[in-house]
Amino acid sequence: xxxxxxxxxxxxxxxxxxxxxxxxxxxxxxxxxxxxxxxxxxxxxxxxxxxxxxxxxxxxxxxxxxxxxxxxxxxxxxxxxxxxxxxxxxxxxxxxxxxxxxxxxxxxxxxxxxxxxxxxxxxxxxxxxxxxxxxxxxxxxxxxxxxxxxxxxxxxxxxxxxxxxxxxxxxxxxxxxxxxx
Amino acid sequence: xxxxxxxxxxxxxxxxxxxxxxxxxxxxxxxxxxxxxxxxxxxxxxxxxxxxxxxxxxxxxxxxxxxxxxxxxxxxxxxxxxxxxxxxxxxxxxxxxxxxxxxxxxxxxxxxxxxxxxxxxxxxxxxxxxxxxxxxxxxx
Numbered sequence: 478x479x480x481x482x483x484x485x486x487x488x489x490x491x492x493x494x495x496x497x498x499x500x501x502x503x504x505x506x507x508x509x510x511x512x513x514x515x516x517x518x519x520x521x522x523x524x525x526x527x528x529x530x531x532x533x534x535x536x537x538x539x540x541x542x543x544x545x546x547x548x549x550x551x552x553x554x555x556x557x558x559x560x561x562x563x564x565x566x567x568x569x570x571x572x573x574x575x576x577x578x579x580x581x582x583x584x585x586x587x588x589x590x591x592x593x594x595x596x597x598x599x600x601x602x603x604x605x606x607x608x609x610x611x612x613x614x615x616x617x618x619x620x621x622x623x624x625x626x627x628x629x630x631x632x633x634x635x636x637x638x639x640x641x642x643x644x645x646x647x648x649x650x651x652x653x654x655x656x657x658x
Numbered sequence: 659x660x661x662x663x664x665x666x667x668x669x670x671x672x673x674x675x676x677x678x679x680x681x682x683x684x685x686x687x688x689x690x691x692x693x694x695x696x697x698x699x700x701x702x703x704x705x706x707x708x709x710x711x712x713x714x715x716x717x718x719x720x721x722x723x724x725x726x727x728x729x730x731x732x733x734x735x736x737x738x739x740x741x742x743x744x745x746x747x748x749x750x751x752x753x754x755x756x757x758x759x760x761x762x763x764x765x766x767x768x769x770x771x772x773x774x775x776x777x778x779x780x781x782x783x784x785x786x787x788x789x790x791x792x793x794x795x796x797x798x
Contacts, residue, residue: 499689503682511678515671525677529685536689594670601665611786620662621669638779639786646787652661 484548491539499539502548503532509622510556516605516617517560521591523567527559534559550631553624557614557632564610604654608647615640616647 487505491498510531515524534555535542542551594602605613614633618624619640626637633640784794 496690500686503685507682507685508678511673511681512669512671521671521673525681528681529688532685533688591672592670593672597665598668598670601662602670609787635786636776636779636782638776639782642779642783643786648662655662
């Protein structure tokens with residue numbers, strides 16, 4: 478990823494002009510973080526809440542951010558935690574189960590207002606929904622965000638070897654599901 | 659067999675029109691009135707020498723009290739030793755479990771296709787899959 482040099486400039490700007498730097502940070506990362514969260518929580522309203530919480534938490538702790546990690550991986554870590562918090566809250570309240578979310582895909586149609594996937598993509602999303610949460614994150618970061626294992630290791634605090642194995646295993650599970658469907 | 663390479667990698671989700679412009683404004687507006695929590699750190703840093711001094715004095719007083727009680731009281735077998743043993747046993751046992759697990763994994767034979775992968779990484783991976791440590795022990 479070519480985030481390093483532009484993130485260094487952004488970190489400099491955050492030190493010299495915090496408000497301007499933060500505005501640029503939001504403009505640069507809101508869309509990427511939104512899609513990362515959305516793929517995990519599925520519903521737009523949940524992703525919207527989690528995205529706003531991500532940036533509010535980033536703003537609150539930006540004073541403690543001193544280039545200990547890259548801005549990019551730091552923000553992804555906060556966003557992932559926000560998404561997981563929301564998923565766990567949903568599991569506790571059991572208002573919407575995984576099966577319900579799966580049926581949203583089934584009932585959606587191409588060109589609908591919130592999901593525009595064809596039949597193959599509906600099947601892919603249903604297969605991803607069946608993965609354990611952490612494996613789902615690993616798969617999404619690699620497959621959709623094309624994140625390197627090195628960066629993913631910083632985001633998730635797990636060794637690169639474990640992440641490679643987890644992604645490989647996730648692909649096998651998904652392909653098995655696609656084969657059965 | 660259908661593979662994920664056959665599926666176009668485009669993003670199938672959609673957002674309302676102008677969503678990103680609006681949410682960016684909302685986020686910036688919600689943080690504009692409040693400063694980040696840098697001041698708390700600065701204040702904490704400023705008073706930390708005083709906190710340190712207060713903690714030292716408190717620690718000294720507690721030690722003095724304990725020492726005075728110890729040297730002035732009769733000395734039957736102290737139950738507090740058992741209390742400490744109970745407090746520290748559990749995490750220590752967990753550490754031993756993980757070390758034992760890694761030792762055993764190192765001694766066991768792995769299939770050829772896993773030969774290039776570090777054994778502690780396999781343990782990391784299995785724990786990432788929410789597999790219980792006892793089950794990992796059984797597997798390896």
